[in-house]
Amino acid sequence: MIGITGSIAAYKAAMLVRLLVSEGAQVRVLMSEAAKDFITPLTMATLSRNPVFIEGFDPSNGSWNSHISLGEWADYYLIAPATANTIAKMRGGIADNLLLCTYLSVRCPVAIAPAMDLDMYAHSTTQQNIEYLRGIGVRVIEPEAGFLASGLVGKGRMSEPEQIVEFVVDALSANRLLDGKKVLITAGATVEQIDPVRFISNHSTGKMGYALADAFAEVGAQVVLVSGAASAKLRCEGVEKISVLSAEQMYDAVSQRFDEADITLFCAAVADYTPSEMAENKIKHEGHEELVLNLRATKDIAAHMGARKQPGQLTVCFALETENELENARRKMCKKNADFVVLNSLRDSGAGFGTDTNKVTVISRELEEQLPLMSKDEVAARIVELVAREVVSRSL
Known part of the structure:
Protein backbone atom coordinates (compact mmCIF):
# COMPACT_ATOMS: atom_id res chain seq x y z
CA MET A 1 0.00 0.00 0.00
CA ILE A 2 1.32 3.44 -0.95
CA GLY A 3 0.47 6.76 0.68
CA ILE A 4 1.08 9.91 -1.37
CA THR A 5 1.29 13.31 0.31
CA GLY A 6 1.42 16.87 -1.01
CA SER A 7 4.91 17.23 -2.47
CA ILE A 8 6.17 18.02 -5.96
CA ALA A 9 7.85 14.60 -5.75
CA ALA A 10 4.38 13.05 -6.03
CA TYR A 11 4.99 12.75 -9.76
CA LYS A 12 7.53 10.01 -8.96
CA ALA A 13 4.77 7.96 -7.34
CA ALA A 14 3.41 7.14 -10.80
CA MET A 15 6.60 5.33 -11.79
CA LEU A 16 6.88 3.82 -8.33
CA VAL A 17 3.45 2.22 -8.58
CA ARG A 18 4.11 1.06 -12.13
CA LEU A 19 7.37 -0.64 -11.10
CA LEU A 20 5.76 -2.34 -8.11
CA VAL A 21 2.90 -3.66 -10.25
CA SER A 22 5.43 -4.99 -12.76
CA GLU A 23 7.11 -6.84 -9.86
CA GLY A 24 3.81 -8.60 -9.24
CA ALA A 25 2.68 -6.54 -6.27
CA GLN A 26 -0.96 -5.71 -5.59
CA VAL A 27 -0.97 -1.98 -4.96
CA ARG A 28 -3.58 0.20 -3.28
CA VAL A 29 -3.02 3.95 -3.22
CA LEU A 30 -4.02 6.42 -0.50
CA MET A 31 -3.71 10.15 -1.23
CA SER A 32 -3.97 13.22 0.94
CA GLU A 33 -6.06 16.14 -0.33
CA ALA A 34 -2.87 18.10 -0.96
CA ALA A 35 -1.44 15.28 -3.10
CA LYS A 36 -4.24 15.85 -5.65
CA ASP A 37 -2.64 19.23 -6.46
CA PHE A 38 0.40 17.41 -7.84
CA ILE A 39 -0.91 14.19 -9.40
CA THR A 40 -4.43 13.03 -10.22
CA PRO A 41 -6.27 10.14 -8.60
CA LEU A 42 -7.17 8.95 -12.10
CA THR A 43 -3.49 8.50 -12.94
CA MET A 44 -2.84 6.50 -9.79
CA ALA A 45 -6.01 4.41 -10.17
CA THR A 46 -5.04 3.55 -13.75
CA LEU A 47 -1.51 2.52 -12.84
CA SER A 48 -2.43 0.63 -9.66
CA ARG A 49 -5.50 -1.00 -11.25
CA ASN A 50 -7.42 -0.22 -8.05
CA PRO A 51 -9.58 2.65 -6.83
CA VAL A 52 -7.69 5.42 -5.04
CA PHE A 53 -8.63 6.17 -1.41
CA ILE A 54 -8.71 9.81 -0.29
CA GLU A 55 -11.64 10.39 2.06
CA GLY A 56 -12.81 8.27 4.95
CA PHE A 57 -16.32 8.22 3.50
CA ASP A 58 -18.30 9.34 0.44
CA PRO A 59 -20.59 12.21 1.53
CA SER A 60 -22.96 11.51 -1.36
CA ASN A 61 -23.95 8.05 -0.18
CA GLY A 62 -22.20 7.53 3.17
CA SER A 63 -20.10 4.57 2.01
CA TRP A 64 -17.11 4.11 4.31
CA ASN A 65 -13.48 3.53 3.35
CA SER A 66 -12.33 1.66 6.44
CA HIS A 67 -8.81 2.52 7.56
CA ILE A 68 -8.98 -0.61 9.71
CA SER A 69 -9.60 -2.84 6.68
CA LEU A 70 -6.88 -1.09 4.71
CA GLY A 71 -4.45 -1.56 7.57
CA GLU A 72 -5.26 -5.26 7.82
CA TRP A 73 -4.94 -5.74 4.05
CA ALA A 74 -1.44 -4.34 3.61
CA ASP A 75 1.76 -6.37 3.85
CA TYR A 76 3.80 -3.17 3.65
CA TYR A 77 2.85 0.50 3.96
CA LEU A 78 5.07 2.93 2.06
CA ILE A 79 4.48 6.67 2.31
CA ALA A 80 6.23 8.24 -0.68
CA PRO A 81 6.64 11.12 -0.83
CA ALA A 82 6.43 11.89 2.88
CA THR A 83 6.32 15.62 3.59
CA ALA A 84 7.60 17.34 6.73
CA ASN A 85 3.96 17.96 7.68
CA THR A 86 2.97 14.29 7.39
CA ILE A 87 6.10 13.13 9.23
CA ALA A 88 5.30 15.53 12.09
CA LYS A 89 1.72 14.24 12.26
CA MET A 90 2.93 10.63 12.27
CA ARG A 91 5.08 11.40 15.27
CA GLY A 92 2.25 13.17 17.06
CA GLY A 93 -0.36 10.52 16.32
CA ILE A 94 -2.53 13.05 14.48
CA ALA A 95 -5.15 11.32 12.32
CA ASP A 96 -6.77 14.09 10.29
CA ASN A 97 -6.96 12.23 6.98
CA LEU A 98 -7.41 8.67 5.75
CA LEU A 99 -3.72 8.22 5.01
CA LEU A 100 -2.77 9.00 8.62
CA CYS A 101 -5.68 7.06 10.12
CA THR A 102 -4.46 4.05 8.19
CA TYR A 103 -0.89 4.57 9.41
CA LEU A 104 -2.16 4.32 12.99
CA SER A 105 -4.06 1.13 12.13
CA VAL A 106 -1.57 -0.93 10.12
CA ARG A 107 -0.01 -4.08 11.56
CA CYS A 108 2.61 -4.37 8.83
CA PRO A 109 6.04 -2.70 8.49
CA VAL A 110 5.98 0.99 7.55
CA ALA A 111 8.51 2.97 5.52
CA ILE A 112 8.71 6.62 4.56
CA ALA A 113 10.55 8.32 1.69
CA PRO A 114 10.96 11.95 2.81
CA ALA A 115 10.75 14.71 0.20
CA MET A 116 11.08 18.42 0.98
CA ASP A 117 13.32 21.43 0.54
CA LEU A 118 16.79 21.21 2.05
CA ASP A 119 16.15 23.68 4.90
CA MET A 120 12.95 21.90 5.90
CA TYR A 121 14.74 18.55 5.86
CA ALA A 122 17.73 19.87 7.83
CA HIS A 123 15.55 21.65 10.40
CA SER A 124 16.07 20.23 13.88
CA THR A 125 12.33 19.61 14.31
CA THR A 126 12.13 17.50 11.16
CA GLN A 127 15.26 15.56 12.09
CA GLN A 128 13.93 14.90 15.58
CA ASN A 129 10.65 13.69 14.13
CA ILE A 130 12.43 11.34 11.73
CA GLU A 131 14.64 9.96 14.50
CA TYR A 132 11.58 9.39 16.66
CA LEU A 133 9.89 7.41 13.88
CA ARG A 134 13.07 5.39 13.37
CA GLY A 135 13.04 4.62 17.08
CA ILE A 136 9.55 3.06 16.89
CA GLY A 137 10.49 0.94 13.88
CA VAL A 138 9.48 3.06 10.88
CA ARG A 139 11.98 2.50 8.06
CA VAL A 140 13.39 5.66 6.48
CA ILE A 141 14.46 5.68 2.82
CA GLU A 142 16.99 8.50 2.89
CA PRO A 143 16.43 11.40 0.46
CA GLU A 144 19.10 12.28 -2.03
CA ALA A 145 21.07 15.47 -2.57
CA GLY A 146 20.50 17.33 -5.82
CA PHE A 147 18.62 20.10 -7.59
CA LEU A 148 15.39 20.93 -5.74
CA ALA A 149 12.14 22.55 -6.89
CA SER A 150 13.05 25.72 -4.99
CA GLY A 151 16.11 26.16 -7.16
CA LEU A 152 18.42 25.29 -4.28
CA VAL A 153 20.80 22.35 -4.34
CA GLY A 154 21.04 20.01 -1.37
CA LYS A 155 19.56 17.00 0.42
CA GLY A 156 15.81 16.60 0.23
CA ARG A 157 15.01 14.96 -3.10
CA MET A 158 12.92 11.82 -2.74
CA SER A 159 14.90 8.73 -3.60
CA GLU A 160 14.37 7.49 -7.14
CA PRO A 161 11.55 4.96 -7.74
CA GLU A 162 13.96 2.20 -8.78
CA GLN A 163 15.82 2.45 -5.47
CA ILE A 164 12.62 2.55 -3.45
CA VAL A 165 11.28 -0.53 -5.22
CA GLU A 166 14.52 -2.40 -4.52
CA PHE A 167 14.18 -1.42 -0.86
CA VAL A 168 10.57 -2.66 -0.66
CA VAL A 169 11.26 -5.87 -2.60
CA ASP A 170 14.14 -6.72 -0.24
CA ALA A 171 11.86 -6.19 2.75
CA LEU A 172 9.02 -8.28 1.32
CA SER A 173 11.45 -11.00 0.22
CA ALA A 174 12.50 -11.41 3.84
CA ASN A 175 8.85 -12.01 4.73
CA ARG A 176 8.53 -14.83 2.19
CA LEU A 177 11.93 -16.45 2.45
Whole structure:
Protein backbone atom coordinates (compact mmCIF):
# COMPACT_ATOMS: atom_id res chain seq x y z
CA MET A 1 0.00 0.00 0.00
CA ILE A 2 1.32 3.44 -0.95
CA GLY A 3 0.47 6.76 0.68
CA ILE A 4 1.08 9.91 -1.37
CA THR A 5 1.29 13.31 0.31
CA GLY A 6 1.42 16.87 -1.01
CA SER A 7 4.91 17.23 -2.47
CA ILE A 8 6.17 18.02 -5.96
CA ALA A 9 7.85 14.60 -5.75
CA ALA A 10 4.38 13.05 -6.03
CA TYR A 11 4.99 12.75 -9.76
CA LYS A 12 7.53 10.01 -8.96
CA ALA A 13 4.77 7.96 -7.34
CA ALA A 14 3.41 7.14 -10.80
CA MET A 15 6.60 5.33 -11.79
CA LEU A 16 6.88 3.82 -8.33
CA VAL A 17 3.45 2.22 -8.58
CA ARG A 18 4.11 1.06 -12.13
CA LEU A 19 7.37 -0.64 -11.10
CA LEU A 20 5.76 -2.34 -8.11
CA VAL A 21 2.90 -3.66 -10.25
CA SER A 22 5.43 -4.99 -12.76
CA GLU A 23 7.11 -6.84 -9.86
CA GLY A 24 3.81 -8.60 -9.24
CA ALA A 25 2.68 -6.54 -6.27
CA GLN A 26 -0.96 -5.71 -5.59
CA VAL A 27 -0.97 -1.98 -4.96
CA ARG A 28 -3.58 0.20 -3.28
CA VAL A 29 -3.02 3.95 -3.22
CA LEU A 30 -4.02 6.42 -0.50
CA MET A 31 -3.71 10.15 -1.23
CA SER A 32 -3.97 13.22 0.94
CA GLU A 33 -6.06 16.14 -0.33
CA ALA A 34 -2.87 18.10 -0.96
CA ALA A 35 -1.44 15.28 -3.10
CA LYS A 36 -4.24 15.85 -5.65
CA ASP A 37 -2.64 19.23 -6.46
CA PHE A 38 0.40 17.41 -7.84
CA ILE A 39 -0.91 14.19 -9.40
CA THR A 40 -4.43 13.03 -10.22
CA PRO A 41 -6.27 10.14 -8.60
CA LEU A 42 -7.17 8.95 -12.10
CA THR A 43 -3.49 8.50 -12.94
CA MET A 44 -2.84 6.50 -9.79
CA ALA A 45 -6.01 4.41 -10.17
CA THR A 46 -5.04 3.55 -13.75
CA LEU A 47 -1.51 2.52 -12.84
CA SER A 48 -2.43 0.63 -9.66
CA ARG A 49 -5.50 -1.00 -11.25
CA ASN A 50 -7.42 -0.22 -8.05
CA PRO A 51 -9.58 2.65 -6.83
CA VAL A 52 -7.69 5.42 -5.04
CA PHE A 53 -8.63 6.17 -1.41
CA ILE A 54 -8.71 9.81 -0.29
CA GLU A 55 -11.64 10.39 2.06
CA GLY A 56 -12.81 8.27 4.95
CA PHE A 57 -16.32 8.22 3.50
CA ASP A 58 -18.30 9.34 0.44
CA PRO A 59 -20.59 12.21 1.53
CA SER A 60 -22.96 11.51 -1.36
CA ASN A 61 -23.95 8.05 -0.18
CA GLY A 62 -22.20 7.53 3.17
CA SER A 63 -20.10 4.57 2.01
CA TRP A 64 -17.11 4.11 4.31
CA ASN A 65 -13.48 3.53 3.35
CA SER A 66 -12.33 1.66 6.44
CA HIS A 67 -8.81 2.52 7.56
CA ILE A 68 -8.98 -0.61 9.71
CA SER A 69 -9.60 -2.84 6.68
CA LEU A 70 -6.88 -1.09 4.71
CA GLY A 71 -4.45 -1.56 7.57
CA GLU A 72 -5.26 -5.26 7.82
CA TRP A 73 -4.94 -5.74 4.05
CA ALA A 74 -1.44 -4.34 3.61
CA ASP A 75 1.76 -6.37 3.85
CA TYR A 76 3.80 -3.17 3.65
CA TYR A 77 2.85 0.50 3.96
CA LEU A 78 5.07 2.93 2.06
CA ILE A 79 4.48 6.67 2.31
CA ALA A 80 6.23 8.24 -0.68
CA PRO A 81 6.64 11.12 -0.83
CA ALA A 82 6.43 11.89 2.88
CA THR A 83 6.32 15.62 3.59
CA ALA A 84 7.60 17.34 6.73
CA ASN A 85 3.96 17.96 7.68
CA THR A 86 2.97 14.29 7.39
CA ILE A 87 6.10 13.13 9.23
CA ALA A 88 5.30 15.53 12.09
CA LYS A 89 1.72 14.24 12.26
CA MET A 90 2.93 10.63 12.27
CA ARG A 91 5.08 11.40 15.27
CA GLY A 92 2.25 13.17 17.06
CA GLY A 93 -0.36 10.52 16.32
CA ILE A 94 -2.53 13.05 14.48
CA ALA A 95 -5.15 11.32 12.32
CA ASP A 96 -6.77 14.09 10.29
CA ASN A 97 -6.96 12.23 6.98
CA LEU A 98 -7.41 8.67 5.75
CA LEU A 99 -3.72 8.22 5.01
CA LEU A 100 -2.77 9.00 8.62
CA CYS A 101 -5.68 7.06 10.12
CA THR A 102 -4.46 4.05 8.19
CA TYR A 103 -0.89 4.57 9.41
CA LEU A 104 -2.16 4.32 12.99
CA SER A 105 -4.06 1.13 12.13
CA VAL A 106 -1.57 -0.93 10.12
CA ARG A 107 -0.01 -4.08 11.56
CA CYS A 108 2.61 -4.37 8.83
CA PRO A 109 6.04 -2.70 8.49
CA VAL A 110 5.98 0.99 7.55
CA ALA A 111 8.51 2.97 5.52
CA ILE A 112 8.71 6.62 4.56
CA ALA A 113 10.55 8.32 1.69
CA PRO A 114 10.96 11.95 2.81
CA ALA A 115 10.75 14.71 0.20
CA MET A 116 11.08 18.42 0.98
CA ASP A 117 13.32 21.43 0.54
CA LEU A 118 16.79 21.21 2.05
CA ASP A 119 16.15 23.68 4.90
CA MET A 120 12.95 21.90 5.90
CA TYR A 121 14.74 18.55 5.86
CA ALA A 122 17.73 19.87 7.83
CA HIS A 123 15.55 21.65 10.40
CA SER A 124 16.07 20.23 13.88
CA THR A 125 12.33 19.61 14.31
CA THR A 126 12.13 17.50 11.16
CA GLN A 127 15.26 15.56 12.09
CA GLN A 128 13.93 14.90 15.58
CA ASN A 129 10.65 13.69 14.13
CA ILE A 130 12.43 11.34 11.73
CA GLU A 131 14.64 9.96 14.50
CA TYR A 132 11.58 9.39 16.66
CA LEU A 133 9.89 7.41 13.88
CA ARG A 134 13.07 5.39 13.37
CA GLY A 135 13.04 4.62 17.08
CA ILE A 136 9.55 3.06 16.89
CA GLY A 137 10.49 0.94 13.88
CA VAL A 138 9.48 3.06 10.88
CA ARG A 139 11.98 2.50 8.06
CA VAL A 140 13.39 5.66 6.48
CA ILE A 141 14.46 5.68 2.82
CA GLU A 142 16.99 8.50 2.89
CA PRO A 143 16.43 11.40 0.46
CA GLU A 144 19.10 12.28 -2.03
CA ALA A 145 21.07 15.47 -2.57
CA GLY A 146 20.50 17.33 -5.82
CA PHE A 147 18.62 20.10 -7.59
CA LEU A 148 15.39 20.93 -5.74
CA ALA A 149 12.14 22.55 -6.89
CA SER A 150 13.05 25.72 -4.99
CA GLY A 151 16.11 26.16 -7.16
CA LEU A 152 18.42 25.29 -4.28
CA VAL A 153 20.80 22.35 -4.34
CA GLY A 154 21.04 20.01 -1.37
CA LYS A 155 19.56 17.00 0.42
CA GLY A 156 15.81 16.60 0.23
CA ARG A 157 15.01 14.96 -3.10
CA MET A 158 12.92 11.82 -2.74
CA SER A 159 14.90 8.73 -3.60
CA GLU A 160 14.37 7.49 -7.14
CA PRO A 161 11.55 4.96 -7.74
CA GLU A 162 13.96 2.20 -8.78
CA GLN A 163 15.82 2.45 -5.47
CA ILE A 164 12.62 2.55 -3.45
CA VAL A 165 11.28 -0.53 -5.22
CA GLU A 166 14.52 -2.40 -4.52
CA PHE A 167 14.18 -1.42 -0.86
CA VAL A 168 10.57 -2.66 -0.66
CA VAL A 169 11.26 -5.87 -2.60
CA ASP A 170 14.14 -6.72 -0.24
CA ALA A 171 11.86 -6.19 2.75
CA LEU A 172 9.02 -8.28 1.32
CA SER A 173 11.45 -11.00 0.22
CA ALA A 174 12.50 -11.41 3.84
CA ASN A 175 8.85 -12.01 4.73
CA ARG A 176 8.53 -14.83 2.19
CA LEU A 177 11.93 -16.45 2.45
CA LEU A 178 12.26 -16.74 6.23
CA ASP A 179 8.75 -17.97 6.93
CA GLY A 180 9.07 -21.09 9.06
CA LYS A 181 12.85 -20.90 9.38
CA LYS A 182 14.20 -21.83 12.81
CA VAL A 183 16.19 -18.93 14.24
CA LEU A 184 18.27 -19.06 17.43
CA ILE A 185 19.40 -15.77 19.01
CA THR A 186 21.47 -14.96 22.09
CA ALA A 187 21.03 -11.64 23.88
CA GLY A 188 21.78 -9.74 27.05
CA ALA A 189 24.63 -10.02 29.53
CA THR A 190 25.90 -13.06 31.36
CA VAL A 191 26.29 -12.94 35.15
CA GLU A 192 29.31 -14.66 36.69
CA GLN A 193 28.94 -15.16 40.46
CA ILE A 194 31.79 -14.25 42.81
CA ASP A 195 29.80 -15.04 45.95
CA PRO A 196 26.05 -15.22 46.70
CA VAL A 197 25.89 -11.39 46.55
CA ARG A 198 28.47 -10.16 44.05
CA PHE A 199 29.03 -10.94 40.41
CA ILE A 200 30.92 -9.96 37.26
CA SER A 201 28.85 -8.70 34.34
CA ASN A 202 28.69 -5.90 31.74
CA HIS A 203 26.49 -3.05 30.55
CA SER A 204 24.44 -4.94 27.96
CA THR A 205 20.68 -4.29 28.12
CA GLY A 206 19.75 -6.86 25.47
CA LYS A 207 18.07 -4.25 23.25
CA MET A 208 19.83 -5.31 20.03
CA GLY A 209 19.22 -9.02 20.53
CA TYR A 210 15.58 -8.50 21.47
CA ALA A 211 15.10 -6.27 18.41
CA LEU A 212 16.49 -9.10 16.29
CA ALA A 213 14.13 -11.61 17.89
CA ASP A 214 11.14 -9.37 17.12
CA ALA A 215 12.34 -8.67 13.57
CA PHE A 216 12.75 -12.35 12.66
CA ALA A 217 9.45 -13.28 14.31
CA GLU A 218 7.69 -10.56 12.31
CA VAL A 219 8.71 -12.24 9.04
CA GLY A 220 7.41 -15.63 10.15
CA ALA A 221 10.52 -17.27 11.57
CA GLN A 222 10.29 -19.61 14.55
CA VAL A 223 12.50 -17.77 17.03
CA VAL A 224 14.17 -19.06 20.18
CA LEU A 225 15.80 -16.32 22.27
CA VAL A 226 18.40 -17.38 24.84
CA SER A 227 18.67 -14.37 27.09
CA GLY A 228 21.01 -13.45 29.87
CA ALA A 229 20.34 -10.47 32.10
CA ALA A 230 18.41 -7.86 30.11
CA SER A 231 16.13 -4.88 30.63
CA ALA A 232 14.73 -5.07 27.08
CA LYS A 233 11.25 -6.41 26.40
CA LEU A 234 9.85 -8.47 23.52
CA ARG A 235 7.02 -7.13 21.35
CA CYS A 236 6.17 -10.41 19.59
CA GLU A 237 4.37 -13.05 21.61
CA GLY A 238 5.53 -15.89 19.36
CA VAL A 239 9.17 -15.77 20.49
CA GLU A 240 10.24 -18.62 22.80
CA LYS A 241 12.43 -17.11 25.50
CA ILE A 242 14.89 -19.11 27.58
CA SER A 243 16.39 -17.21 30.51
CA VAL A 244 19.91 -18.00 31.70
CA LEU A 245 22.46 -16.29 33.91
CA SER A 246 26.01 -17.51 33.39
CA ALA A 247 28.08 -18.08 30.29
CA GLU A 248 28.04 -21.81 31.04
CA GLN A 249 24.23 -21.85 31.21
CA MET A 250 24.04 -19.93 27.94
CA TYR A 251 26.44 -22.38 26.32
CA ASP A 252 24.33 -25.34 27.44
CA ALA A 253 21.07 -23.77 26.22
CA VAL A 254 22.54 -22.86 22.83
CA SER A 255 24.27 -26.22 22.43
CA GLN A 256 20.99 -28.08 22.96
CA ARG A 257 19.22 -26.13 20.21
CA PHE A 258 21.93 -25.22 17.73
CA ASP A 259 21.76 -28.31 15.50
CA GLU A 260 18.08 -27.68 14.71
CA ALA A 261 18.56 -23.99 13.89
CA ASP A 262 18.68 -22.76 10.32
CA ILE A 263 20.04 -19.37 11.41
CA THR A 264 21.85 -18.48 14.63
CA LEU A 265 22.78 -14.97 15.76
CA PHE A 266 25.27 -14.56 18.61
CA CYS A 267 24.35 -11.14 19.96
CA ALA A 268 24.80 -11.67 23.71
CA ALA A 269 27.58 -9.99 25.65
CA VAL A 270 29.13 -13.15 27.08
CA ALA A 271 31.81 -12.94 29.77
CA ASP A 272 35.19 -14.14 28.55
CA TYR A 273 36.18 -15.09 32.11
CA THR A 274 34.40 -16.39 35.19
CA PRO A 275 35.61 -16.92 38.78
CA SER A 276 37.40 -20.24 39.18
CA GLU A 277 35.36 -20.86 42.32
CA MET A 278 32.29 -19.21 43.78
CA ALA A 279 32.53 -18.46 47.49
CA GLU A 280 29.81 -20.21 49.48
CA ASN A 281 29.27 -17.20 51.71
CA LYS A 282 29.47 -13.45 51.22
CA ILE A 283 33.09 -12.34 51.21
CA LYS A 284 33.51 -9.93 54.11
CA HIS A 285 35.29 -6.63 53.72
CA GLU A 286 37.06 -6.98 57.05
CA GLY A 287 40.56 -8.28 56.67
CA HIS A 288 40.66 -7.76 52.90
CA GLU A 289 42.38 -4.53 51.91
CA GLU A 290 42.94 -6.24 48.58
CA LEU A 291 41.02 -9.11 47.06
CA VAL A 292 42.47 -11.29 44.33
CA LEU A 293 40.07 -13.20 42.11
CA ASN A 294 41.22 -16.22 40.16
CA LEU A 295 39.46 -16.32 36.81
CA ARG A 296 39.22 -19.01 34.15
CA ALA A 297 38.18 -18.66 30.54
CA THR A 298 34.59 -19.43 29.60
CA LYS A 299 33.65 -21.45 26.55
CA ASP A 300 33.54 -19.42 23.34
CA ILE A 301 29.94 -20.20 22.37
CA ALA A 302 30.12 -18.86 18.82
CA ALA A 303 33.42 -20.63 18.10
CA HIS A 304 32.19 -23.97 19.44
CA MET A 305 28.98 -23.78 17.43
CA GLY A 306 30.89 -22.61 14.34
CA ALA A 307 33.10 -25.70 14.58
CA ARG A 308 30.08 -28.01 14.45
CA LYS A 309 28.06 -25.99 11.91
CA GLN A 310 26.59 -28.12 9.15
CA PRO A 311 26.11 -27.18 5.47
CA GLY A 312 23.01 -25.04 5.15
CA GLN A 313 23.30 -23.49 8.59
CA LEU A 314 23.96 -19.75 8.71
CA THR A 315 25.56 -17.90 11.63
CA VAL A 316 25.94 -14.22 12.50
CA CYS A 317 28.35 -12.95 15.16
CA PHE A 318 28.46 -9.53 16.80
CA ALA A 319 31.79 -7.88 17.51
CA LEU A 320 32.31 -4.90 19.82
CA GLU A 321 35.74 -3.46 19.12
CA THR A 322 37.73 -0.47 20.39
CA GLU A 323 40.74 -0.64 18.03
CA ASN A 324 41.59 -2.09 14.61
CA GLU A 325 37.85 -2.66 14.26
CA LEU A 326 37.58 -4.05 10.73
CA GLU A 327 40.70 -6.20 11.03
CA ASN A 328 39.57 -7.71 14.32
CA ALA A 329 36.03 -8.26 13.06
CA ARG A 330 37.23 -10.14 9.98
CA ARG A 331 39.54 -12.24 12.14
CA LYS A 332 36.58 -13.06 14.39
CA MET A 333 34.48 -14.10 11.38
CA CYS A 334 37.12 -16.61 10.32
CA LYS A 335 37.84 -17.87 13.84
CA LYS A 336 34.17 -18.53 14.53
CA ASN A 337 33.29 -19.80 11.05
CA ALA A 338 30.57 -17.14 10.77
CA ASP A 339 28.81 -16.03 7.62
CA PHE A 340 28.37 -12.45 8.85
CA VAL A 341 29.94 -10.29 11.52
CA VAL A 342 28.11 -7.19 12.76
CA LEU A 343 30.74 -4.72 13.96
CA ASN A 344 30.03 -2.19 16.71
CA SER A 345 32.58 0.42 17.71
CA LEU A 346 32.47 2.12 21.11
CA ARG A 347 33.94 5.15 19.38
CA ASP A 348 30.63 5.87 17.62
CA SER A 349 28.28 8.19 19.50
CA GLY A 350 24.82 6.67 19.95
CA ALA A 351 26.06 3.10 19.50
CA GLY A 352 26.85 0.31 21.91
CA PHE A 353 25.38 -0.61 25.29
CA GLY A 354 22.14 0.84 26.60
CA THR A 355 21.22 3.05 23.64
CA ASP A 356 18.09 2.83 21.51
CA THR A 357 20.20 3.45 18.41
CA ASN A 358 23.16 1.68 16.88
CA LYS A 359 25.73 2.27 14.17
CA VAL A 360 27.15 -0.92 12.72
CA THR A 361 29.11 -2.31 9.80
CA VAL A 362 27.89 -5.65 8.45
CA ILE A 363 30.72 -7.77 7.08
CA SER A 364 30.76 -11.01 5.11
CA ARG A 365 33.26 -12.51 2.72
CA GLU A 366 31.66 -10.53 -0.13
CA LEU A 367 30.13 -7.58 1.74
CA GLU A 368 31.14 -4.60 3.82
CA GLU A 369 28.09 -2.39 4.41
CA GLN A 370 28.35 0.50 6.84
CA LEU A 371 24.92 1.51 8.10
CA PRO A 372 24.18 5.04 9.35
CA LEU A 373 23.09 5.67 12.91
CA MET A 374 19.58 4.24 13.20
CA SER A 375 17.27 2.64 15.70
CA LYS A 376 18.13 -0.89 16.81
CA ASP A 377 14.81 -2.04 15.36
CA GLU A 378 15.89 -0.66 12.00
CA VAL A 379 19.32 -2.28 12.27
CA ALA A 380 17.58 -5.58 13.04
CA ALA A 381 15.32 -5.20 10.00
CA ARG A 382 18.34 -4.60 7.77
CA ILE A 383 20.08 -7.69 9.15
CA VAL A 384 16.94 -9.72 8.41
CA GLU A 385 17.06 -8.48 4.80
CA LEU A 386 20.74 -9.38 4.40
CA VAL A 387 20.18 -12.84 5.88
CA ALA A 388 17.22 -13.35 3.54
CA ARG A 389 19.36 -12.32 0.57
CA GLU A 390 21.99 -14.87 1.60
CA VAL A 391 19.29 -17.55 1.84
CA VAL A 392 18.27 -16.67 -1.74
CA SER A 393 21.81 -16.87 -3.07
CA ARG A 394 22.31 -20.31 -1.52
CA SER A 395 19.12 -21.62 -3.11
CA LEU A 396 20.09 -20.60 -6.64
